[in-house]
Amino acid sequence: MLQKKICMLGSFSVGKSSLLRRFVKNMFDEQYHTSIGVKVDKKVVNVSGEDLTLVLWDIYGEDAFQKMRMSYLRGMHGYVLVVDGTRRQTLDDALALNDRVVSEIGKVPAVLALNKFDLSDQWEIEQAQETQLIAADWTIAHTSAKTGDAVEKAFLRLAQLMRAQ
Amino acid sequence: MPEQAQRRAFEAQAQEKPTDNNHAYEELRHLIVAPEQEGIASIQDRLDNLEKRTEDVSVVVAEAIQMRREKGDDLALAAALAPTIQETLRESVRRDPHVLADALFPVMGPAIRKSIAETLRGMLESFNEALEHSLSWRGMKWRIEAFRTGKPFAEIVMMHSLLYRVEQVFLIHRETGLVLNHVVAPSAPAQDADMVAGLLSAIQQFARDSFQPGTTENLGNMTFDELQIRVVSGPNAVIAAAIRGHAPEAYNLAMNETLEEIQRHYSSALAHFTGDPGPFRAAEPQIARLLETQYREKPPEMRRPRAAMVAGAIAAVLLLGWAGYSTYLLIEWSRFLSAMRNQPGIVVVSHTRDGRTVHIQGFRDPLSEDPRKLISQAGLDPEQADLQFAPYYSLDDAIVARRATVLLHPPAGVKLTAKDGELIPEGSAPQNWIAQLEEKAPWIAGINRLDESHLQNSNLQELNALKNTLQSTTLLFPLGRAELEAGQETNLAQAEQNIRDLVAQAAPLRQSVTVELVGHTDITGVEASNLPLSRQRADQIRAALLRNGIKSATLLPRGVGTSQPLRDEGTEEGRRLNRSVTFRITLSPLLAAGIAGAAPVN
Numbered sequence: 001m002l003q004k005k006i007c008m009l010g011s012f013s014v015g016k017s018s019l020l021r022r023f024v025k026n027m028f029d030e031q032y033h034t035s036i037g038v039k040v041d042k043k044v045v046n047v048s049g050e051d052l053t054l055v056l057w058d059i060y061g062e063d064a065f066q067k068m069r070m071s072y073l074r075g076m077h078g079y080v081l082v083v084d085g086t087r088r089q090t091l092d093d094a095l096a097l098n099d100r101v102v103s104e105i106g107k108v109p110a111v112l113a114l115n116k117f118d119l120s121d122q123w124e125i126e127q128a129q130e131t132q133l134i135a136a137d138w139t140i141a142h143t144s145a146k147t148g149d150a151v152e153k154a155f156l157r158l159a160q161l162m163r164a165q
Numbered sequence: 166m167p168e169q170a171q172r173r174a175f176e177a178q179a180q181e182k183p184t185d186n187n188h189a190y191e192e193l194r195h196l197i198v199a200p201e202q203e204g205i206a207s208i209q210d211r212l213d214n215l216e217k218r219t220e221d222v223s224v225v226v227a228e229a230i231q232m233r234r235e236k237g238d239d240l241a242l243a244a245a246l247a248p249t250i251q252e253t254l255r256e257s258v259r260r261d262p263h264v265l266a267d268a269l270f271p272v273m274g275p276a277i278r279k280s281i282a283e284t285l286r287g288m289l290e291s292f293n294e295a296l297e298h299s300l301s302w303r304g305m306k307w308r309i310e311a312f313r314t315g316k317p318f319a320e321i322v323m324m325h326s327l328l329y330r331v332e333q334v335f336l337i338h339r340e341t342g343l344v345l346n347h348v349v350a351p352s353a354p355a356q357d358a359d360m361v362a363g364l365l366s367a368i369q370q371f372a373r374d375s376f377q378p379g380t381t382e383n384l385g386n387m388t389f390d391e392l393q394i395r396v397v398s399g400p401n402a403v404i405a406a407a408i409r410g411h412a413p414e415a416y417n418l419a420m421n422e423t424l425e426e427i428q429r430h431y432s433s434a435l436a437h438f439t440g441d442p443g444p445f446r447a448a449e450p451q452i453a454r455l456l457e458t459q460y461r462e463k464p465p466e467m468r469r470p471r472a473a474m475v476a477g478a479i480a481a482v483l484l485l486g487w488a489g490y491s492t493y494l495l496i497e498w499s500r501f502l503s504a505m506r507n508q509p510g511i512v513v514v515s516h517t518r519d520g521r522t523v524h525i526q527g528f529r530d531p532l533s534e535d536p537r538k539l540i541s542q543a544g545l546d547p548e549q550a551d552l553q554f555a556p557y558y559s560l561d562d563a564i565v566a567r568r569a570t571v572l573l574h575p576p577a578g579v580k581l582t583a584k585d586g587e588l589i590p591e592g593s594a595p596q597n598w599i600a601q602l603e604e605k606a607p608w609i610a611g612i613n614r615l616d617e618s619h620l621q622n623s624n625l626q627e628l629n630a631l632k633n634t635l636q637s638t639t640l641l642f643p644l645g646r647a648e649l650e651a652g653q654e655t656n657l658a659q660a661e662q663n664i665r666d667l668v669a670q671a672a673p674l675r676q677s678v679t680v681e682l683v684g685h686t687d688i689t690g691v692e693a694s695n696l697p698l699s700r701q702r703a704d705q706i707r708a709a710l711l712r713n714g715i716k717s718a719t720l721l722p723r724g725v726g727t728s729q730p731l732r733d734e735g736t737e738e739g740r741r742l743n744r745s746v747t748f749r750i751t752l753s754p755l756l757a758a759g760i761a762g763a764a765p766v767n
Contacts, residue, residue: 001442002441003341003343003344003440003442005342005343005363036368037371038364038367038371040342040360040364040367041360042359042360042363053359055342055359055362057342057363069371069374071370071374072367072370074340074341075338075339075340075342076341077341077440
């Protein structure tokens, strides 16, 4: 079975772990997160009739106090860039992070998850902005870890992108 | 075709006119084909000239090898070069071993050191183990632990006695942290390999970033309680082993060898890994070899040595006890035998031991102590003694005295002792027993002489007592007269009785009795008349005694006047006592019946 290393990237408290919890089988407890800044999960998905093992590295969110360890990204086959749709700033931070990732690791398939879509009334990302992102070749998913909407779809989409490579 | 025809025509023409035309032809030909020919000649020269050919190859040889390797065909290259390199090395060593030795020195030194350290550690471990084995109360401790935790005893033993068990081996792609292959020991708990491998890589990277940024070194060991994770890393792959217990350092060597083998075999697949573990399935036998289990000891039954020890201890105590008791008996018997040798009337000639029985041979006087009684008194068992004593007459003083006592029946108050063949009776005995003694003693075995100096004749003693009584008797007379003083008749009667007894008792002792009647006077009056007066007084008493039947033969009257006063004359009392008759007794052995009464007087 093919395996892919996928990283979850994004600012602090945008909902990376919540998205994963929705999606995967848990084995290690959250303590790994706080101690070494990463937690590894796994999910087997089926892409066009073929099983694919996703090994998901949930990397501790970046904030003003803590920079992400780039070394965790080495060898990844794809990543999910998670943004909190109710906080515009997280999108800018995510894009800045993305630039760093691309310059360090190179270009690999990625999906941009605009999370907390259930809170659409507090949504801060304009349609125009999204259009720009799509134009910049981003694959966008409106996810909600709370309701589970589009979560699976986002990962499947990423899997397809990686398969296509 | 037309060209060839033209050429042939031209050549034919040339042959026809060799002189002029030939020269021109050669010139033309030279002009046309010379550069080509020179080129060909040059090539020919290069092909023929080995030196030049070598030079050509030397320019490209490095690039060619590199190119070949880049094509991913390095295995074939290695295979092709291997024999030559091996031969080269061999030749190098043959010529001068120092060159290779010097080159290898930096590598071999640490390797040898490590190997020696490993061997020493192994020895120490087995030494420790041997020490632990000897303390077998551990088994009991484990039983208690099994009871306490509710786990089967076998599991507890396993847990403690397992030196190490490699439970899982992961082959991990170094860059992505994805699992290439994974093997689990039978019955070992297995987690999801993908996630474990991922997290292991994360931890490795975390450690690398945190403590040694910039290096490519990997974390070698991780320890969680009883579980140890050993990691060895190659350029593209990592082998991680989950080990319960403590594996020796040598195990890392095996891991490294396996990793190197895999790196070599799968170098291309590793370099171009995109998440497909398929090609690495074939590496399973290699990593499965790393699943090792080493027991510290054989799990079964561990109480046997303890039981053996207890049995041994009991046997030793019994043996010691038996030896101690035997020694004690031996000492007691020999002490008894030496005591027996000092026993009068018993002679021990020899003694032997036969198991529990003691055989004693010798002689014994019938009058000596019973040997069986002596054995009992010594606190030993007479049943253990086999006594063989021949009877004999002992000349021991004690036995001789005992024999004399048995034969002579001495009266009470007489004790018989013997010393060096002489019998010594002590005490007083009647005349007739003494006579018997004197007669029989010489006949008794062991008696040569008789010492009677400590033996008194009881009859003679009584005789002497009577004699003394009589001799202290005083019969008183009035002043100047030869008739008894009034009231002296009782004394006279007593004296008379005493004389009769004396005579009666002296007869069996073969003694004759002479009674002197001594008359005394005081100093008053005329001395010339005192002597006859004293004689008269004596005669007077003799006459009285004769009258009463005392035989005259025994009575000798005598007058001494004042010559032998009984008392000092200074007082009236003294003078009164001197007016008297007293008795003096002489006992003399009867030599013959006829001479009786012929004893001398005075």
